[in-house]
Amino acid sequence: MGNGILTASVIVGTIAAGVTAALLSDDKSKRTAGNTVRSNFTPDAINNSSDEEEAFTNDEDFDFDVKKGRVTLVSYNGSDRIIRIPDIVNEIADSAFEDCSAEIIEIPEEVEKIGDLAFCGCKNLKSVTMPFRMKKLGAYAFKGCEALEVMEVPEDIDIIGEETFADCTNLTEITLPHSLKKIEDSAFSGCENLAEIEIPNSVKSIGENAFGGCENISVEYDGNTYRYGQLKSLYIRVNCQ
Numbered sequence: 001m002g003n004g005i006l007t008a009s010v011i012v013g014t015i016a017a018g019v020t021a022a023l024l025s026d027d028k029s030k031r032t033a034g035n036t037v038r039s040n041f042t043p044d045a046i047n048n049s050s051d052e053e054e055a056f057t058n059d060e061d062f063d064f065d066v067k068k069g070r071v072t073l074v075s076y077n078g079s080d081r082i083i084r085i086p087d088i089v090n091e092i093a094d095s096a097f098e099d100c101s102a103e104i105i106e107i108p109e110e111v112e113k114i115g116d117l118a119f120c121g122c123k124n125l126k127s128v129t130m131p132f133r134m135k136k137l138g139a140y141a142f143k144g145c146e147a148l149e150v151m152e153v154p155e156d157i158d159i160i161g162e163e164t165f166a167d168c169t170n171l172t173e174i175t176l177p178h179s180l181k182k183i184e185d186s187a188f189s190g191c192e193n194l195a196e197i198e199i200p201n202s203v204k205s206i207g208e209n210a211f212g213g214c215e216n217i218s219v220e221y222d223g224n225t226y227r228y229g230q231l232k233s234l235y236i237r238v239n240c241q
Helices: 043-047
Strands: 035-038 052-055 061-065 070-076 082-084 104-106 150-152 174-176 196-199 218-221 224-227
Touching: none
Parallel strands: 035 052, 082 104, 150 174, 196 218
Antiparallel strands: 052 061, 061 070, 218 224
16 A cells, blocks of 8 residues: 555545635524524634634535634535535534535545544545644544545544444545554444555554454554454554663
8 A cells, every 4th residue: 555645536635716605695593503693704703703602604504613713614404416615614523414415525624623423424425535734533433434435544643533434335445644643443343345454653552343344454564464353452562762
């Protein structure tokens, strides 16, 4: 696999100009996260946001929370095949796209965090961006994304959480970053077509059942190859020199 950039099914980079969500001109009485959703979602509204979360919506099926100038995408309520997340977004909340029917999701470079279950159950999802500057990828984030084939995890991610890629049954290739320190329990369980994975030297531990159900997988680490059938967990000692 090596350290090359995988491009087959992953779109990496900044979304083209002009995809920022259109703003509403009419009022809505909808409520999100316990707050009345406001329609005046302007740059000033973001920059002047207080310590209290304020909720907004727009006419492209997105709901947002804004706090201290940071925008969290709370939910998506549409049915588009291609979703372009607005480049005002800094964080994608837990379960924001859970079970959506999209095939392609483009995430802008501004996003630093993807929450737990964010794309869980998106069975048609074939291609997804993973911004280079992203710092956190939540547990169960892509669980059950059956159509996903190739993934490149951003360079600043240090933990692959519990069941993050579990049951991605068509996943064949994944590139892990050199910042990675830990792979948690069942992270890749049920990825029955994942045949090989290279573990960076930075990884200190691999949790129980991390590759459960990957019967044909080989794990490469520090010049050695391990068959997963021989492993329940692999703990890698920290170099204390």
